[in-house]
Amino acid sequence: MSVREFEPGQYILREGDRPRYCAYLTDGYVYRHKIVGDGGRQIVSIHVPSDFVDVQNILLDYADHNIQALTATTLITVPVDDLMKVAMEHGSVNRALWRETLVEASIMREWIANIGRRDARSRTAHMLCEVALRREKAGLGARETFDLPMTQEQLGDALGLTAVHVNRTLKSLENDGLIVRSKRSVTVADWNGLQSVGDFTSNYLHFPPSA
Amino acid sequence: MSVREFEPGQYILREGDRPRYCAYLTDGYVYRHKIVGDGGRQIVSIHVPSDFVDVQNILLDYADHNIQALTATTLITVPVDDLMKVAMEHGSVNRALWRETLVEASIMREWIANIGRRDARSRTAHMLCEVALRREKAGLGARETFDLPMTQEQLGDALGLTAVHVNRTLKSLENDGLIVRSKRSVTVADWNGLQSVGDFTSNYLHFPPSA
DNA sequence: CGCAAGATTGAAGATATTCAAACAGCGTGG
DNA sequence: CCACGCTGTTTGAATATCTTCAATCTTGCG
Incomplete structure (x- = not known):
């Protein structure tokens, strides 16, 4: 190797x-x-x-x-x-x-399911939750703060949206106090709120039962 | 077993x-x-x-x-x-x-990719192609004719669309001579056309190399 | 400084959804 | 055998969501 x-x-x-x-x-x-x-x-x-x-x-x-x-x-x-x-x-x-x-x-x-059945707001929130939690579980820091080094174009490509709409959606999430953005890093301001908007539960990530 | x-x-x-x-x-x-x-x-x-x-x-x-x-x-x-x-x-x-x-x-x-980046027409055509081909490869008859025993509601749930829109989309494909419907069975009237509308290639199905 | 990439905003348009109603097919029971 | 009810299909009109197009603004960087 x-x-x-x-x-x-x-x-x-x-x-x-x-x-x-x-x-x-x-x-x-x-x-x-x-x-x-x-x-x-x-x-x-x-x-x-x-x-x-x-x-x-x-x-x-x-x-x-x-x-x-x-x-x-x-x-x-x-x-x-x-x-x-x-x-x-x-x-x-x-x-x-x-x-x-x-x-x-x-x-x-x-x-x-996320792309097929959730609207832009929910879909975006869901994905932020997923990345946050997967990073946390990988020992990369608390779920509330993490770098999201994706351009809005890339986010759109991941979410099945256009970059323009991603922009508006992120703004909406920020206006509602769920996230805070600065440059390209995202801070989760309200984890429970974001999770709720994103209809997020972590079951599907199949984290091994914690000790 | x-x-x-x-x-x-x-x-x-x-x-x-x-x-x-x-x-x-x-x-x-x-x-x-x-x-x-x-x-x-x-x-x-x-x-x-x-x-x-x-x-x-x-x-x-x-x-x-x-x-x-x-x-x-x-x-x-x-x-x-x-x-x-x-x-x-x-x-x-x-x-x-x-x-x-x-x-x-x-x-x-x-x-x-299908749900995230293709419109309803293309998305629907793509899925029809997939089912047709997978059935054919499983020895269940030619790709051109197969029963599609799904309601339009179920099709919508598979495609990330509403049943109403599935209905209009199927009609549109039928009007263009790509498929023929009778009751709940579908006939592919123009395989190449459907494949083209659906932006379909079978690579992703990873069929074993045929003898 | 000045460029390039990305972010932001507005306005117009396309696509898909929602709501509502009418219609067809099919099995059941009188 | 036909009426009834159920499920699913079809259609229209209004609406919502998202895209497209285009312009402006911001940021990072040579």
């Missing part, structure tokens, strides 16, 4: 590529996205440190989506074949990796 | 339940869905015979979504523990099951 650094915006894997490495994210944000016919882009997942970002492709012959660095990131990469070998020899590794992909799938289901 | 029959609408697993069985679908349609705060429902996947419908929950402690029979269905169920035991002892079973969950995850990514 080896440590690799990526620049903001740099592609880690492109759609159609054959995955060779599996990567564990130690620092920075990474996201996956797909491009649709009219040129639109949809971000399908966001990753925080301690996520595996390429197990999804481990058993598939080619990538069905792009993986890109959002910020400067550090990844630990392991050749797919080696990882599979270890997984096959050690049931616990196998189960852990598999479980990771299942949790990811659960998050994707929630995204489908 | 045992064979179980379900009535249309019957729940196979409910959100919050502890999954005990893993099921292989031999006959009928099954779908998964989540309920959001305002009572809205979002279908997050549709299953055709030859799909495993409960591997997603196999390593998770409780179900994060509901699984429901769309039509009368036949499932072969295997206790989760037994299946895991077999998977741990046989690498090929392990890989096959895992791969199945990864393909499902890929389909969910496409759904996110």
